[in-house]
Amino acid sequence: MRFERLQLRGLRCITEASLELASGFNVLVGANGAGKTSVLEAAFLLSHGRSFRSGAREALTQRNASALSIFSSLRHDDQRVARLGLGREGVRWEARVDGEDVPIGQLVRECAVVCFEPGSHALIAGGAEERRRYLDWGVFHVEHDFLSSWRRYQRALKQRNSLLRKGGPLDDALFGPWEQELARSASVIDQWRSTYLDALLPYLRAQAALFLPELGNLDLRYRSGWPDGEALAEILAAQRSRDLGRGHTTSGAHRADWSLSFEHAPQREHLSRGQEKLVALACLLAQAHLDAERRGEWPIICLDDLASELDLSHQAAVVASLTEVPAQVLLTGTEIPRPLEGTPKQVFHVEQGMLAPLL
Template sequence: MRLAELRIENLRNVASAQIELGPRVNLFLGGNGAGKTSLLEAAYLLSHGRSFRSGRHETLTRIGQESMSIFGRVQHADGSERRVGMVRSRSGWEARIDGRTPEGMIEVLREAAVVCFEPGSHDLIAGPGEGRRRFLDWGVFHVEPEFGVVSRRFRRALKQRNALLRSGTTARDLAPWDAELVACADRIDDWRRHYVGLWEIGLAQVLGDLLPELGAVDVSYRSGWLAGARLQDVLAERVDRDRARGHTGAGPHRADWSIAFERAPQREHLSRGQEKLCALACALSQAALFAQLRGEWPVVCLDDLASELDREHQAAVLSWLDAVEAQVLITGTERPTMLANPGATARTFHVEQGQVATLL
């Protein structure tokens, strides 16, 4: 898929922008604070329903404005086209598809697929488990049609169970929510395990190119409860502890995964640069798996590429992307060396104070 057009109103410091994107490489150049990252953030929001930057949803809206909006014209490999959009106001999010209001945000998120590597991406390796679960679940969401609905059922059951735990209710009152939670959890866990098995193959290939010095890679997935145990038994055994703490301590919401290398078995053995390359490899291999399973590439966003990677690795990444069919959005203060070479083609934009102008 590709984003043929992106329209933005009042996103951070971008008051208004309408961008006609090229099918392959799109380069956004400008100084620090110009608004380049916000353009990638807009594409990411259409795909994930949340920003890759930290902060509250309210901070997305330009100061002094009541709402912000993002609309994209999405073209798929089968020739179909969708106009998707999101509006954020004080009352929350509102979605649009081809001018109509869908039943939920899930329908919009299925149309646009975007993976992103940005300055905070190293948290995928070094940060808390929440980011890794989101990464994993985004991939599963685009593979398993029922995943979004089952995940929503699980979150509802978890919320109800936690509320009952805090109210000091009996195990009998918990029973129906335990049953619903377990039913959803088993399906989520099966889907996640299957996805990790597929993704690990491609990840090993990309890491072999970017970090060959670390040797073979192994991905370890943990379900969020005691290995080999049934979740219903774990919930029953932990009920007093959960009641004392006021929340459910075992389940898919505690799942995690980690990466270990033959020559760097612990995360602490990795440098910050190696963490970034690991995170980049995760994004690229996820994009490749999406293409393998869905028959089209997601959009690949690379924020501030030159400051995150040295020239050797920039060239390696751009060469990798040049060999596939993905649309790429790159930001930077200057043109990457590889894209400055004769014969290199990229649609180029200049960004200054939230204004976007097409150069080439």
């Protein structure tokens, strides 16, 4: 899949912009703060329904603007063209596909974007929430019933947590139905997650060998959020008193996590900051490879400020690997990265929120 056109209005420093994008490499160059990252952010919003920037929700809309909007013309590999739109006025988001109002989940399913940016190392060094988001985005695009199962799980979790905060009696009549629903939904979600990670592992190993061969073989460990081999419903019933004291549910699919270990770096703390970035990049590109296999078309790849995040040899490795696959790539930098010299590309100059293609 690829964006043929991307139109932005009222997004951060961009008042209005329209880009006609090439099918291969698209490079946005300009000074820091010019608005380059906002273009990648727009693509990510269409695919995830949220920004990759922390605390970004309040700052997304341009100062003194009442609304923001993102429109795109997305061509799939079967030549089908989807017209996508996402807008916000105040706090309410609206999504459209081919002119029809749709739930955001339907918009996100239409468009797949993976993005490597300065905060991506949090996938390795940050909390479990980042890793669950990564995992669940992948599962969402494989299992069409994932979203409905996750919503059922979240509803039951909200009800159980509400009962815990009220501090009433801990009897089965109140807690039992919600705990049974939590356990049923969690079991399905857990199986999907585990199956997805099993399928992802060969791609993770291949990407890690490309970028971090010195670390040796890679292994992955998945933790479901409750003890292996035990029934979640029974655990929840046994933990009511403890959870009452804490005011929330401490076991379940919302507590799941996964981690990577290497032959020569068995613990996360053994990785340098630079290696954390490379492991995160390997994870994102592995997910892109798996998504391409499952969908039959490549997701769009966004690389934010690649030259400042990676040294020259790793930049070259990334560019070389992406020239071998039919993926559209959106890349930003203060200048064109050296490994892209001589590679066919569309270049845009970005200055003070204004974008112009360069010949």
